[in-house]
Amino acid sequence: MNRTPSYFDMYERLSSQTMTDFEKIQILIENENAEAPDQLYSLLGDMEDMFRRNKLVQFMDIARYRAKLLSSRIAIDRRIPRPNLQIQAASELLPTITKTVKEAMKPLEEGILEIKATVKDMVDQAYDQKLVRYNDGLNFTEFIQALWRLLIRDEQFKPRTLALLERISKNEALQLIAEEVNKRKSLERA
Numbered sequence: 001m002n003r004t005p006s007y008f009d010m011y012e013r014l015s016s017q018t019m020t021d022f023e024k025i026q027i028l029i030e031n032e033n034a035e036a037p038d039q040l041y042s043l044l045g046d047m048e049d050m051f052r053r054n055k056l057v058q059f060m061d062i063a064r065y066r067a068k069l070l071s072s073r074i075a076i077d078r079r080i081p082r083p084n085l086q087i088q089a090a091s092e093l094l095p096t097i098t099k100t101v102k103e104a105m106k107p108l109e110e111g112i113l114e115i116k117a118t119v120k121d122m123v124d125q126a127y128d129q130k131l132v133r134y135n136d137g138l139n140f141t142e143f144i145q146a147l148w149r150l151l152i153r154d155e156q157f158k159p160r161t162l163a164l165l166e167r168i169s170k171n172e173a174l175q176l177i178a179e180e181v182n183k184r185k186s187l188e189r190a
Contacts, residue, residue: 015105019098032087037090056104115168161173
């Protein structure tokens with residue numbers, strides 16, 4: 001397994017934390033707070049690092065935005081105060097950066113949907129082949145662990161399960177399996 005964050009971790013960070021940070025920076029820009037460019041520059045550095053480690057091609061765009069923001073720190077005309085120029089540069093870059101991040105999230109969303117479909121398919125296949133059967137007398141956690149062992153050891157499931165582990169953690173896989181089993185249980189009861 002690799003040490004890069006899983007698809008779920010990256011998506012969660014981009015969708016919640018990063019977008020919240022963008023909103024905070026936007027408020028600082030609107031209030032003409034001189035800290036806004038520095039905070040944006042720091043955020044872009046973190047994002048560039050995360051994108052590069054996870055092989056998202058948008059890391060080059062993020063690096064370019066960082067360079068533009070950095071160049072705004074150098075005053076061309078001494079009559080224009082640098083903080084105003086920096087705030088203006090941050091203000092102009094923020095919508096483009098937000099758009100780039102949203103574009104980076106699209107393949108992650110598609111990957112997550114693909115992962116969920118794969119887990120659903122494997123769980124359905126295990127049930128259809130009568131390799132597993134859940135009843136209310138079983139401990140749910142133990143059942144999920146047993147189903148996981150089946151998926152990781154059985155030759156027909158093993159390649160797909162190992163491919164999943166390259167994209168998500170074992171705990172995330174267990175959570176997805178549990179969700180699928182719960183869906184099956186609720187359908188069977190209906």
